[in-house]
Amino acid sequence: MTLKLCTIGGSGHLAYVLRDLPRLPEVEWVGYAPGDEEEREETLAKTASLAKSAGLEVPRFFENWREMLDTQQPDVAAVDSHFARHATIGIETLRRGIHLFLEKPLATEREQLQELRLAYDASGVQLAAMHGLRYAPAFHAAWEAVQAGAIGRIKLMHAQKSYRLGERPAIYRSRDTYGGTIPWVGSHAVDWLLWFAGTEFRSVYAVHSSQDNAGHGDLEMTALCQFRMGGDIQASVSLDYLRPAGAPSHADDRIRIAGTAGIVEVRDGQALLIEADSDGIHTLAPKPQPGIFEDFVRQLRTGESCRISAEESFAVTEACLLARTSADTGQAISFPSQA
Amino acid sequence: MTLKLCTIGGSGHLAYVLRDLPRLPEVEWVGYAPGDEEEREETLAKTASLAKSAGLEVPRFFENWREMLDTQQPDVAAVDSHFARHATIGIETLRRGIHLFLEKPLATEREQLQELRLAYDASGVQLAAMHGLRYAPAFHAAWEAVQAGAIGRIKLMHAQKSYRLGERPAIYRSRDTYGGTIPWVGSHAVDWLLWFAGTEFRSVYAVHSSQDNAGHGDLEMTALCQFRMGGDIQASVSLDYLRPAGAPSHADDRIRIAGTAGIVEVRDGQALLIEADSDGIHTLAPKPQPGIFEDFVRQLRTGESCRISAEESFAVTEACLLARTSADTGQAISFPSQA
Numbered sequence: 286m287t288l289k290l291c292t293i294g295g296s297g298h299l300a301y302v303l304r305d306l307p308r309l310p311e312v313e314w315v316g317y318a319p320g321d322e323e324e325r326e327e328t329l330a331k332t333a334s335l336a337k338s339a340g341l342e343v344p345r346f347f348e349n350w351r352e353m354l355d356t357q358q359p360d361v362a363a364v365d366s367h368f369a370r371h372a373t374i375g376i377e378t379l380r381r382g383i384h385l386f387l388e389k390p391l392a393t394e395r396e397q398l399q400e401l402r403l404a405y406d407a408s409g410v411q412l413a414a415m416h417g418l419r420y421a422p423a424f425h426a427a428w429e430a431v432q433a434g435a436i437g438r439i440k441l442m443h444a445q446k447s448y449r450l451g452e453r454p455a456i457y458r459s460r461d462t463y464g465g466t467i468p469w470v471g472s473h474a475v476d477w478l479l480w481f482a483g484t485e486f487r488s489v490y491a492v493h494s495s496q497d498n499a500g501h502g503d504l505e506m507t508a509l510c511q512f513r514m515g516g517d518i519q520a521s522v523s524l525d526y527l528r529p530a531g532a533p534s535h536a537d538d539r540i541r542i543a544g545t546a547g548i549v550e551v552r553d554g555q556a557l558l559i560e561a562d563s564d565g566i567h568t569l570a571p572k573p574q575p576g577i578f579e580d581f582v583r584q585l586r587t588g589e590s591c592r593i594s595a596e597e598s599f600a601v602t603e604a605c606l607l608a609r610t611s612a613d614t615g616q617a618i619s620f621p622s623q624a
Numbered sequence: 625m626t627l628k629l630c631t632i633g634g635s636g637h638l639a640y641v642l643r644d645l646p647r648l649p650e651v652e653w654v655g656y657a658p659g660d661e662e663e664r665e666e667t668l669a670k671t672a673s674l675a676k677s678a679g680l681e682v683p684r685f686f687e688n689w690r691e692m693l694d695t696q697q698p699d700v701a702a703v704d705s706h707f708a709r710h711a712t713i714g715i716e717t718l719r720r721g722i723h724l725f726l727e728k729p730l731a732t733e734r735e736q737l738q739e740l741r742l743a744y745d746a747s748g749v750q751l752a753a754m755h756g757l758r759y760a761p762a763f764h765a766a767w768e769a770v771q772a773g774a775i776g777r778i779k780l781m782h783a784q785k786s787y788r789l790g791e792r793p794a795i796y797r798s799r800d801t802y803g804g805t806i807p808w809v810g811s812h813a814v815d816w817l818l819w820f821a822g823t824e825f826r827s828v829y830a831v832h833s834s835q836d837n838a839g840h841g842d843l844e845m846t847a848l849c850q851f852r853m854g855g856d857i858q859a860s861v862s863l864d865y866l867r868p869a870g871a872p873s874h875a876d877d878r879i880r881i882a883g884t885a886g887i888v889e890v891r892d893g894q895a896l897l898i899e900a901d902s903d904g905i906h907t908l909a910p911k912p913q914p915g916i917f918e919d920f921v922r923q924l925r926t927g928e929s930c931r932i933s934a935e936e937s938f939a940v941t942e943a944c945l946l947a948r949t950s951a952d953t954g955q956a957i958s959f960p961s962q963a
Contacts (some may be wrong), residue, residue, distance in 0.1 A: 440836060441846045443782070443862050447882065490829040490956060496856045497779060497884050507780045507882070509860045511850050517835045521848045521860050523782050527882040529900045543786065543846070543866040545836050561868045617829060617956060 288312045288585060291359040293350045293374055294320035294366030295331030296456075297388040298415045302363040303335040305576035312582060315357045317343065318350040320366025320374055350374065354381055361585060363578070364388060365415070367456050368464045372397035379404040379412070386581050389414040389472045391602040393464030398602055405595060413581045413591055414598035416476040418538065420580070422571030424477065426556040427542070427549045430569055431481055435560055437546030439482055442520040444474035447537040450499060450506070450526040458502030466505035466524055467493060467612060468605040474522045475510070475608070476593070476601045477540050484515030486604045488619045491612040498526070510608045522608075627651045627924060630698040632689045632713055633659035633705030634670030635795075636727040637754045641702040642674040644915035651921060655696045656682065657689040659705025659713055689713065693720055700924060702917070703727060704754070706795050707803045711736035718743040718751070725920050728753040728811045730941040732803030737941055744934060752920045752930050753937035755815040757877065759919070761910030763816065765895040766881070766888045769908055770820055774899055776885030778821055781859040783813035786876040789838060789845070789865040797841030805844035805863055806832060806951060807944040813861045814849070814947070815932070815940045816879050823854030825943045827958045830951040837865070849947045861947075 290312050292302060306312060319328035329346065336343045347353035354362070354377075361384040364374050372392035378385050379401070391414055392398035405412050418424055431439065448470060456462040463469065479486070493508035495501075510522040528537055541550040547560040549569075556569040575583075580591035604620075611618045629651050631641060645651060658667035668685065675682045686692035693701070693716075700723040703713050711731035717724050718740070730753055731737035744751050757763055770778065787809060795801040802808065818825070832847035834840075849861040867876055880889040886899040888908075895908040914922075919930035943959075950957045 438836070440833070440866060441848070441862065441864050443784070443860075445782070445880075447887075488954075490850060492850065492852055492858050494779070494856050494858065497777070507858055509780070509850050509858050511829060511831065511848050511860070513831055517833050519831050519833065519846055519848050521782075521850070521862060523780065523860060523880075525780050525882050527779060527884070527887060529886050529898045531901060531903045532887075532898050533904055541784075541862075543864050545866070547868050548786075548866060548871075559868045559871050562870060564870045565872055615827075615956065617954065 286311055286586065288361055288582065289315045289357060289359040290361050290363065291315060291353055291357055292317045292332065292363045292365065294324055294364060295328040296324065296367055297365045298417060299331060299363065299365045300335050301415055301417050301576065302386065302578045303339045303341060305578040306341055307339055308579060309582055314344045315359060316345045316347055316353045318347040318353045320350065320370045324367060351377065354378065354383065359383055361386065367462060368469060369393045369462050372401045375401050376404045379408040379410060382408060382410055384410045384585055385412045386578060387412065387414055389416060389602065390464060390468040390605055391598060393468060395606050398599065398606065402599055411584055412595040412598060413593050414601065415577065416473065416593045416601065417577045418473050419480055419592045420574040420577050422574055423551045423554050423556045425574055426569040426571050427551050428481060430549050430558055431542060435547050435558055436542060436544030436549050438516065439518050439542055439544045441543040442478055442481060442518065443541045444477050445523045445537065445539040446470045446474050447525050447528045449528045449530060449532065449535050453501055453504065457504050460503040463504060465609045467491060467508050467510060467609045468602065470524045471508060471510065471522060471608065472601055472605050474524065475604050478512060478514065478520045479597055479601055481542055482514050482516065482518050484518060486600065486620050487513040487515060488617055489604065489608045489611050490617040491608040493612040508612060625650055625925065627700055627921065628654045628696060628698040629700050629702065630654060630692055630696055631656040631671065631702045631704065633663055633703060634667040635663065635706055636704045637756060638670060638702065638704045639674050640754055640756050640915065641725065641917045642678045642680060644917040645680055646678055647918055648921055653680070653683045654698060655684045655686055655692045657686040657692045659689065659709045663706060690716065693717065693722065698722055700725060706801060707808060708732045708801050711740045714740050715743045718747040718749060721747060721749055723749045723924055724751045725917060726751065726753055728755060728941065729803060729807040729944055730937060732807060734945050737938065737945065741938055750924055751934040751937060752932050753940065754916065755812065755932045755940065756916045757812050758819055758931045759913040759916050761913055762890045762893050762895045764913055765908040765910050766890050767820060769888050769897055770881060774886050774897055775881060775883030775888055777855065778857050778881055778883045780882040781817055781820060781857065782880045783816050784862045784876065784878040785809045785813050786864050786867045788867045788869060788871065788874050792840055792843065796843050799842040802843060804948045806830060806847050806849065806948045807941065809863045810847060810849065810861060810947065811940055811944050813863065814943050817851060817853065817859045818936055818940055820881055821853050821855065821857050823857060825939065825959050826852040826854060827956055828943065828947045828950050829956040830947040832951040847951060
């Protein structure tokens with residue numbers, strides 16, 4: 286079976302796709318295009334650079350992604366356009382019956398997300414959001430320990446994303462194009478909560494602030510979210526762009542998960558476990574993981590879901606958008622399915 | 625100047641007082657008593673044990689603390705009775721014009737707290753809550769770095785208290801006698817927020833749960849609080865009794881403080897600093913600190929406040945009680961002074 290692939294845009298995690306391609310002889314990369322005219326130079330440059338790193342020839346370039354989809358008739362599209370275009374492009378892709386590997390957040394507005402959901406439900410094709418951190422070895426080691434019962438039932442979680450700000454391009458500076466720090470930075474952390482808990486979000490209360498953002502317009506520098514989830518799980522998320530330039534890495538990703546019989550946490554790329562009945566803190570050995578796109582291609586071949594199901598992909602973006610609304614309004618919000 | 629001291633109860637941090645006494649020749653310990661008949665055996669045993677550790681002779685024992693205060697006419701009382709009696713005993717102490725070193729939370733109900741506040745305002749004496757963790761060397765090193773401007777202006781904080789549950793006595797098992805995990809365990813973390821931020825609490829949203837508490841009645845095993853503070857500061861608190869028996873210590877106290885120019889955090893008894901313009905993570909050298917009671921006695925001598933002022937002592941308990949109300953009701957709460 287050969288799968289024809291088109292890529293659209295290159296502003297986020299296009300690397301997830303291109304770095305896996307050398308291991309996927311069944312995938313034929315047949316074209317790339319920007320998500321919009323204004324993404325043209327970025328898409329050309331980013332695609333060329335990532336292709337070179339992966340030892341790949343770049344395929345035919347299209348100025349217009351609709352024309353590319355019509356001409357090349359791909360089986361799968363990887364969409365990594367600017368934030369506010371994810372849903373728009375995703376909807377058209379799904380309506381053409383093309384499998385969709387979509388950068389997160391899936392949408393920057395709930396109406397878009399609902400429309401994307403309807404298009405997905407009607408499509409019969411596969412969809413996954415680019416929540417690549419489920420494949421980070423330390424996070425996966427922690428998740429495996431939880432699955433194996435090492436900490437009993439989860440009661441409390443705290444997840445952290447901390448980024449360097451640097452100098453961000455214009456799309457980060459307006460809510461209309463960026464969507465917000467909770468949907469973008471936060472979706473990783475919210476995804477961990479859903480992945481570890483395996484239960485639904487019930488309510489959220491959040492705050493965020495764009496003060497002291499070094500001239501970055503609407504961009505929120507800080508945010509806190511607090512979720513209630515099924516199974517009496519409480520979870521908080523801390524997000525910021527305050528990681529100093531002098532820090533040893535761009536991102537400081539963490540999660541701490543406390544259960545009825547132990548605590549596991551990930552920080553500094555290590556997974557640490559304390560169990561009820563063994564002494565001290567144990568470092569869990571990380572194991573090599575497949576690439577997320579590699580796993581999604583396996584899903585296309587076998588029908589068995591990759592680590593992030595379509596259902597979860599939608600749930601994470603919805604949770605982020607409701608958290609953003611909570612932060613905008615100062616109100617706690619109950620999730621619709623629980624109303 | 626000699627200061628006559630009476631101690632009442634011995635269920636919490638009486639150790640803060642007795643371990644400092646050998647360094648305080650100006651303080652004469654003239655009596656001890658339980659906060660109530662039901663605390664008699666605990667008070668006798670705990671006082672004897674702590675006195676022995678400190679190399680002190682126990683003074684005269686009184687069955688009734690009111691009689692003790694009338695007979696011994698102390699200058700200062702250290703009150704470490706059961707949670708729900710802190711305010712009741714504190715109020716009578718203040719009304720007798722006795723300086724008050726009071727275990728936290730200062731009260732378990734807001735009405736009590738307001739009455740205590742009125743008694744304090746009318747008393748002309750000094751009051752401090754037993755927030756001894758301000759004197760823990762790593763926390764103080766982090767606080768000094770913040771004061772010195774190492775992280776710029778504070779934007780985001782996350783504090784954690786995690787305790788082993790063990791088998792707790794009856795007073796922990798009823799809201800009426802315990803007051804709740806947010807006021808008790810949480811008051812340390814809430815105190816750090818106030819101490820580091822140096823600004824007021826504006827609003828709080830909190831959740832807590834007493835499920836899976838191994839037969840401990842009302843005791844909340846987990847809680848999360850999210851505060852907005854003055855100066856655009858957002859702060860979250862994570863509290864739990866889920867620390868496994870096999871953990872290397874009873875408590876896992878942490879705080880992370882992110883500012884406009886750096887991040888400082890305390891964990892595992894170490895203070896770690898990342899600054900904007902220096903490479904990597906630096907461990908701050910901890911310095912020996914005075915004891916909190918020693919510092920309070922200095923306040924009584926000099927009139928200059930110890931590290932936890934009366935104003936802050938009241939503010940921390942109020943913040944905890946409002947957070948508890950938020951968790952009980954599911955509503956975000958604005959602080960009265962900001963209404």
